[in-house]
Amino acid sequence: MIITRRRVLRDEQLFCVDEPFQTMYAVRFGHFKTFRVNLNGERQILGFPMTSDVLGLDAIGPARHASSVVALENSEVCAIPFTHFEQLSADLPSLQHHFYRVLGHAITRDQSAMLVMGKMRAEQKFAAFLVNLSTRYADRGYSPLRFRLRMSREEIGNYLGLTVESVSRLLLRFKQKGLLRIDHRGVNITDRAGMEALATGQTTAEPIASRVHKPPLVAADHQFK
Amino acid sequence: MIITRRRVLRDEQLFCVDEPFQTMYAVRFGHFKTFRVNLNGERQILGFPMTSDVLGLDAIGPARHASSVVALENSEVCAIPFTHFEQLSADLPSLQHHFYRVLGHAITRDQSAMLVMGKMRAEQKFAAFLVNLSTRYADRGYSPLRFRLRMSREEIGNYLGLTVESVSRLLLRFKQKGLLRIDHRGVNITDRAGMEALATGQTTAEPIASRVHKPPLVAADHQFK
DNA sequence: CGCCGACTTGACATTAATCAAATGTAGTGG
């Protein structure tokens, strides 16, 4: 099976909705956004895949890509031809089994996203979003407390179903509550527990000024690459 | 491969979250709801599977069920042992291919749901929900315009992230706009086009009283089985 | 007949969107 690497520059499109499906992509490094365009012409961001995530799975059913993918920064992917893969997996039970698992995870992940979008209010959604990012960085061996947002406020809002203004105000509120520090796109979570409490809705009447202990602010230029 | 049938009575649980995954289920007839319980103990309904939908796919990744499934009415499913299936699919490329498609569809479906939940407002969400139901009934050979809601208002609201009260008021609004008639749980869509326009957000300033032409109200007891 | 749960309706409070404007930041070309 021929697996090739492909560089994708910032703002470059990896694949586009309705394009015939031939290739899956595993992210080697970098960040992406996946989105769809609804009938009204508006974009809806569906997720922010990063290193080790697999792209293009939603095309397996309809044989055409159901979403578009654009790089948020200069990135690199492995291109895996699907037909080759499918043949090979028939001979390699362990590969097939593993692939089923990947697909299964894709489903569970989407369902979790629905949970977030559906019931939660703005503050909760955003907190859940940050906790999710934090967890994913931890899974990948990066700091769960200090990371850089690769997406704009607008993209966050679009993803969460909020306006840019709301996103901005929520960041301010989190800062005031002593949950995080933020400089441009550099995030420093100072109260992970409080953040999770918010995300899970266990927010009981808010003890106003507590847990302030001020770790140093993140340098503006920190990167993960 | 041993495929068995299983009856599931109204309110009976087909499987439960965290249960080890062994079996997939294809719905033969009937309606179900799938849901999760968040950390706060609240239920979030993830979908309303019906005839020919496949249940339990979200367990393939983690090998444990990620959601619970309960029947909304007396129903029947085919139980398909997953390990048997996995072995068999290795020998039958067409089966494997088909299964990939089913999984792919599950992913796209979930993403569509996210689109609905994320950006839309209450009216739009609910319209999209009804249009979706309508389409699914059409796909299955039933009337897309007259059908019975198997779920309570509360369950609809839970699924869409709205309160029961909002659901109730929205139904009233739809009635007043001449989009549908409703008697208890019997729905009669009288303006499918208008409904779709609402769902897709192409609602331009609402011409107030038009398209009223009053088709006969649905009998209260219509069923699809 | 009367209870109970599902649903509707109304008044009010709260949330988040909208509109509008100011401020900051990153590039770009001189």
Added chain:
DNA sequence: CCACTACATTTGATTAATGTCAAGTCGGCG
């Protein structure tokens, strides 16, 4: 290197949408 433009972000004032609380109605069922 700096001025300048375009864009991203913040902030403020206001409005519309939706949740919350509280009755009340409807229908099914024992």
